[in-house]
Amino acid sequence: MTDVLIIGAGPAGLTAAIYAARAGLTALVLDKNMYGGQIALTSEVDNYPGLQGIEGVEFATKLYSHAISQGAEVRFEAVTAMELDGPVKRVTTSEKVYEARTVILATGAARRRLDVPGEEKYTGRGVSYCATCDAAFFRQKRVAIVGGGDTALSDALFLSNQCEKVTLIHRRDIFRAQKVKMQAVRARENIEIITHATVRAIEGGDTVERCVINTPDGERIIPIDGIFVAVGVVPESDLLTGMLPLDIHGYAEVDETCETPLPGVYLAGDLRKKPLRQIVTAAADGAVAAVAAAEYCSAMDEQLPVEELSPAASDEDA
Numbered sequence: 001m002t003d004v005l006i007i008g009a010g011p012a013g014l015t016a017a018i019y020a021a022r023a024g025l026t027a028l029v030l031d032k033n034m035y036g037g038q039i040a041l042t043s044e045v046d047n048y049p050g051l052q053g054i055e056g057v058e059f060a061t062k063l064y065s066h067a068i069s070q071g072a073e074v075r076f077e078a079v080t081a082m083e084l085d086g087p088v089k090r091v092t093t094s095e096k097v098y099e100a101r102t103v104i105l106a107t108g109a110a111r112r113r114l115d116v117p118g119e120e121k122y123t124g125r126g127v128s129y130c131a132t133c134d135a136a137f138f139r140q141k142r143v144a145i146v147g148g149g150d151t152a153l154s155d156a157l158f159l160s161n162q163c164e165k166v167t168l169i170h171r172r173d174i175f176r177a178q179k180v181k182m183q184a185v186r187a188r189e190n191i192e193i194i195t196h197a198t199v200r201a202i203e204g205g206d207t208v209e210r211c212v213i214n215t216p217d218g219e220r221i222i223p224i225d226g227i228f229v230a231v232g233v234v235p236e237s238d239l240l241t242g243m244l245p246l247d248i249h250g251y252a253e254v255d256e257t258c259e260t261p262l263p264g265v266y267l268a269g270d271l272r273k274k275p276l277r278q279i280v281t282a283a284a285d286g287a288v289a290a291v292a293a294a295e296y297c298s299a300m301d302e303q304l305p306v307e308e309l310s311p312a313a314s315d316e317d318a
Contacts, residue, residue, distance in 0.1 A: 001099045002028045004293045005091055007079055008106035008236075010037025011279045012269025014063040015286030016104045016293075017072035023294040028100070029067065030093060032078035036060025037108045038233070038270075039279060041130040042151070043158040048279050056132060059279075082239060084265045087300075101300065102264040102293040105240070105252075106286060109233035109270040109277075114146065118202030119229075126208025126226045131155035138226045140164050144211055146199055147230035148172060153181040155230050156191055166191045167222055169213060171198050194220075202227060235271050247273055258289040264296050 004020040006013045009031035020027040034040060042056030051059065064074065077093035082103070089100045111129040113119060119127055128134040131145070131154075139162045145155050148170035160166045168185065173195040175182050185191055194213070197220075201212040211222050235250045244260050244267070245253045251273040258266045268285035270277045 001088070001101060002026050003100070003297055004028070004102050004104060004290065005030070005089065005098055005100035006104045006106060007031075007091065008037065008108055008269065008271075009035040009064070009074055010106060010108045010269060010282065011039060011063060012108065012271075012282040012286040012289075013037075013104070013106035014067045014072075014074075015283040016106060016268060016290040017067040017074075017286075018070050019287050019290035020104075020293060021067070021070035021072045023290070025294055025297060027067075027072040027290075028098065029072060029074040030077055030079055030091070030098070031074070033076065035064040035074060038111075041111075041132055043132045043154055045279065079239065082243070084243065084262050087264070089264065102266070102296055104258075104286070104289045104293060105260075105265070105267045105271060106269045106282075106289075107236035107239075107271050108282075109235045111229065112232045112234050114199055114229055114231065116199055116201055118204070118208075122202055122204060122208045125206065126204060126224075127202060128226060128228050129230075131158050131228050131230075134226070134228075135159055135162050138163050141225040142223060143167070143226040143228060144169055144222055144224045145228040145230060146170075147232070148175045148177065149230065149232065150177045150181060152230035153177045153185050155228055156185055157181070157188065159228065160188045160191050164190065167224065168193045169197050169199060169211075169222075170195050172196070194222075199227075233270070237271060256288070257292065258285055259292060264293070266292055 003025035004027045006016050006029045009029050017027045017029050039056045040060040045054050045059050077095045079093050081092040083090040089103045091098045142165045143163050144167040146169045156168050197213045197215045200214050203210050213220050237250045252267050253273050254267050258268050266289035268289040269282040
């Protein structure tokens with residue numbers, strides 16, 4: 001049985017693994033895809049204290065390596081079911097059933113889709129949600145990016161270094177991004193900004209060839225070879241429905257203690273309802289949750305008879 005089972009290998013989950021392992025607990029991290037979460041899809045991280053200008057992939061790799069070096073284990077398996085309301089927690093994946101004394105939920109959030117005709121058809125054939133991953137496929141080509149936040153603007157700048165032209169499409173005329181990024185985007189000659197516009201459809205043959213947008217002046221067709229979607233995120237909380245309190249958007253309603261109403265179950269990172277979702281706050285949540293899990297395990301141990309202590313904790317083997 002694992003002391004701390006962590007679901008999600010993003011900054012919150014990997015930080016929790018580091019803290020749990022350093023507390024002398026066994027820590028297992030499960031993730032359906034990859035380590036790093038959304039940060040692995042980011043071109044550059046410029047707001048994490050002490051690591052200015054680090055690439056997202058490098059940041060994710062450092063987190064993963066740190067967790068592994070402390071003794072944590074990371075497995076890539078999709079979680080399909082959970083039983084969290086007893087002293088022994090059971091988590092079912094595509095591979096097996098795991099048992100744990102405590103569970104930290106750090107599933108994070110996923111990129112929101114546009115939900116327009118052609119989006120699903122052309123995903124992987126011109127529609128992308130990760131500029132860092134797929135920019136190389138569009139060297140010297142025309143692309144569009146949809147969104148108006150920090151991610152969209154960062155992606156636009158990243159793509160403009162490789163693409164012939166980048167068209168930034170935003171439904172408003174005000175961008176929710178850092179001023180310095182907005183200034184940089186406006187200064188790039190190969191970035192065209194179209195505001196008060198929404199994508200109506202994505203069209204093409206075998207791959208994307210154009211997108212149709214609605215503007216105040218009517219419909220407009222933008223010839224493109226690819227389109228990148230950066231319109232926000234949605235929490236990965238489907239498995240928690242009916243198990244933990246969620247708000248209308250699907251975010252879990254737990255406070256700064258990261259404790260849920262279920263004893264021994266904690267929640268960290270972008271899955272949690274909070275005013276600021278950044279790497280630094282996700283990492284902080286992971287640390288808080290891991291320390292709470294360690295205290296819970298310690299309290300459980302103190303209630304056990306001596307003969308039921310694990311060999312590693314007995315006086316004979318000390």
